[in-house]
Amino acid sequence: MTPGSNLPLSAARVAVDVTAPVRLDVSGLLLAADGKVRSDDDFVFYNQPSAPGVTHSAAAGGGDTVTVDTAAVPEGIDKIVVTASLDTPGATFAGTEPTGTVRDADNGSVLASFTPPRLGTETALVLVEIYRRDGGWKVRAVGQGYADGLAGIATDFGVSVEEPAAPAAAPQAPPAPPAPAAGWGPPTGAPAPVAPPPAAAPAAPAPAPSAPGTGKINLDKGRVSLQKNQTVSLVKGGRPMLSSVRMGLGWEPAFRGKSIDLDASVIAYGPDRKKVDNCFFGKLMILGGAIQHSGDNLTGEGAGDDEAITVHLGGLPPEVTGLVFVVNSFSGQKFSEVAKAYCRLLDDRSGEELVRFDLTHAEPRTGVMMAKLVRQYSGEWEMTALGEFVDARTVRGMTKPAAQAL
Known part of the structure; x- marks a missing residue:
């Protein structure tokens, strides 16, 4: 496939395998008609591996897979976008060619394949999207790059991305930390965070590897x-x-x-x-x-x-x-x-x-x-x-x- 091209899907269950010569973080977002997730529950990735009709798993030959069961996708969801971001902080897609391969999830046959051309300073991208059209489902090659990682994609599509809180000015007992947005905390099974003792001033917290800041430049600060x-x-x-x-x-x-x-x-x-x-x-x-x-x-x-x-x-x-x-x-x-x-x-x-x-x-x-x-x-x-x-x-x-x- 080439950027912008689309094909009708001949299978009700499709698997999108995303592979590259480097480690990628792959995710799927379920988007409503307004182009946004309904809640953070519609963000599917390794730490939140399922949503209605969409699952995330490790691919057998390396890489990750986002599987879409179109019959199980809720009526209010118009499309599922499959994204990829680089696992190494500061790395870009220059010299890296990720490939999305769309297969029939039941028999493994290849339906489509897409490798975005001319990637450079991007650190994340929307690779393909599975979307409704005239009562059926289609796949479109996208290849839209982002310079601010997975957090930039997540923010654009309405997922909450919380920045680390600033430390308290005085060495007093901090309030209990708020619950993180779905998926942006420690992996499942990790111990819950423990508040530091009152006598110790809390250190500035480091962001979890799965919770990068947005980093996107906008017009809020003027020219x-x-x-x-x-x-x-x-x-x-x-x-x-x-x-x-x-x-x-x-x-x-x-x-x-x-x-x-x-x-x-x-x-x-x-x-x-x-x-x-x-x-x-x-x-x-x-x-x-x-x-x-x-x-x-x-x-x-x-x-x-x-x-x-x-x-x-x-x-x-x-x-x-x-x-x-x-x-x-x-x-x-x-x-x-x-x-x-x-x-x-x-x-x-x-x-x-x-x-x-x-x-x-x-x-x-x-x-x-x-x-x-x-x-x-x-x-x-x-x-x-x-x-x-x-x-x-x-x-x-x-x-x-x-x-x-x-």
């Missing part, structure tokens, strides 16, 4: 300055940002250079990484006005953004799941002749700058992918700084490399 490959979730005060945003792109001629004509564009993609449409100086409005371009700047001179692209996030059609913002030199001048290139995301209503990415190096090439916006399964959007250079003088030449960057 975010990104470095290459960093990601920010467009969430503020716990709410996804679905209003209009403006991506401003700017550049200046190199210090001893002449005026330079660059063109900013955005390419919209579907979940299968196929282009839906692109917006540039020759096509200033696409998708019924959901994306609008400010027009062409022929010199790059002057303060402020040279070109801007406004995106009405709430007005994007559901088939658009990714946007890649690119800049090209139609005249053939190289980016090594450009200074101070940047992109910044603003709240279009207030003009407040939300996210900024300054390009800190340049290559003698004619195109650069500046940033991407990707719609998450939980509904919010995430922005990732790219800064990847290619040889392409027009937005048409960016279609394939930008798809690979999603």
Whole structure:
């Protein structure tokens, strides 16, 4: 299977084997129509191995297996997502190719197989999903990566992830600790935590291996300055940002250079990484006005953004799941002749700058992918700084490399 592709399931009971050359933590989440778990009981993993219709077990040939009995899945559950995260703290999927193999759970025959391509800094990912469609069940290859581990996935889908409590300021007897969210405590059979004696000041508790913090950057603390490959979730005060945003792109001629004509564009993609449409100086409005371009700047001179692209996030059609913002030199001048290139995301209503990415190096090439916006399964959007250079003088030449960057 390829990312975004789907197949009907020919078996009522299917097993998803997840294998990799390194140790993975595999889990399954039962999601309702709103894309969230109903409670922490819908999170299935090694320390909570079963929920209605879904079980977790160790695979016979290594790895883990999530088995789905579609006939036993409750009516209120629309899909089961199978996730994988790296067991080693700080490790990423770069150089690691996890594979999800979907089998008939009764006779072992292989129904589908999926290996996500081009993994890099991700530390967790949604591998596949089993979902209802027109009275039957299907499997979809997903491959959506996360930079903040299993906790980032769990939080996006509504699972409670509790951070360790801060130690008491005075050496007094602490209150009894609250019960942890399902599965995020010590393994089954471990002794219950014992409160320290009153005379001793409690030490700062270390998080259990199965309870990582979320670590996701959002907009709660104000403007975010990104470095290459960093990601920010467009969430503020716990709410996804679905209003209009403006991506401003700017550049200046190199210090001893002449005026330079660059063109900013955005390419919209579907979940299968196929282009839906692109917006540039020759096509200033696409998708019924959901994306609008400010027009062409022929010199790059002057303060402020040279070109801007406004995106009405709430007005994007559901088939658009990714946007890649690119800049090209139609005249053939190289980016090594450009200074101070940047992109910044603003709240279009207030003009407040939300996210900024300054390009800190340049290559003698004619195109650069500046940033991407990707719609998450939980509904919010995430922005990732790219800064990847290619040889392409027009937005048409960016279609394939930008798809690979999603």
